[in-house]
Amino acid sequence: MKIAVIAVGKLKEKYLKQGIDEYLKRLGSYAKVQIVEVVDEKAPENMSDAEVQNVKRKEGERILSNISQDTYVITLEINGKMLTSETFATKLDELATYGKSKIAFVIGGSVGISEDVQQRSDLALSFSKMTFPHQMMRMILLEQVYRAFRIMRGEPYHK
Numbered sequence: 001m002k003i004a005v006i007a008v009g010k011l012k013e014k015y016l017k018q019g020i021d022e023y024l025k026r027l028g029s030y031a032k033v034q035i036v037e038v039v040d041e042k043a044p045e046n047m048s049d050a051e052v053q054n055v056k057r058k059e060g061e062r063i064l065s066n067i068s069q070d071t072y073v074i075t076l077e078i079n080g081k082m083l084t085s086e087t088f089a090t091k092l093d094e095l096a097t098y099g100k101s102k103i104a105f106v107i108g109g110s111v112g113i114s115e116d117v118q119q120r121s122d123l124a125l126s127f128s129k130m131t132f133p134h135q136m137m138r139m140i141l142l143e144q145v146y147r148a149f150r151i152m153r154g155e156p157y158h159k
C-alpha cells in the first residue's frame with residue numbers, strides 16, 4: 001500500500017518532527033508512507049471571507065496537483081465521519097482488498113480545506129469535533145494508521 005499524507009505548510013515544531021519520524025519508521029514495515037508538504041499562503045487573523053476563500057482555493061489547487069486519478073482520497077475534516085480505530089482498520093483493509101492501493105490523506109492548513117478538494121474526497125474523516133493544530137494532526141493521523149495496521153494484522157498494540 002502506498003500512502004501519501006498531503007499537508008499544507010512546513011512542519012516547524014521539533015517535538016512533532018520527532019514523533020512523526022518515529023511513526024514513519026514504525027510504518028515502514030507495513031506500507032510506503034510519504035509526507036507531501038504543499039506551500040501555504042499567508043493567512044493573517046483578520047482576513048475577509050473572500051480572502052479566506054482565496055487562500056483555500058490556492059492551497060487546494062496545490063493539494064490537487066499532488067493527487068493522481070487512481071488515488072483514494074481521505075480528507076481530514078472536523079465535520080467529517082467519525083470512525084473507531086477498528087472500523088478505520090477495516091476500511092484500509094477493504095481498500096487494499098479491492099485494489100485501491102494508493103491512498104492520500106489530506107490535512108488542511110489554518111483555514112481548512114477548499115470545496116474543490118472536498119469534492120475530490122472519497123471519505124471525509126473526523127478525529128473529533130475539536131480542532132487540532134494541523135501540524136499535530138499529522139502525528140495523530142500517523143499513529144492511527146500505524147494502529148490500523150497492527151489491528152489488521154492481529155498484532156498486539158497497547159490499548
Ligand SMILES: C[S@@+](CC[C@H](N)C(=O)[O-])C[C@H]1O[C@@H](n2cnc3c(N)ncnc32)[C@H](O)[C@@H]1O
Pocket residue numbers: 075076077078106107108109110111112113125126127128129130131132133134137
Ligand atoms: C487548524 S485546522 C483548520 C481549522 C479550520 N477552521 C477548519 O474549520 O477546518 C487544520 C486542519 O487540521 C485538520 N483537523 C483539525 N482538527 C481535526 C479534527 N478534529 N478532525 C479531523 N481533522 C482535523 C483538518 O484537516 C484541518 O483542515
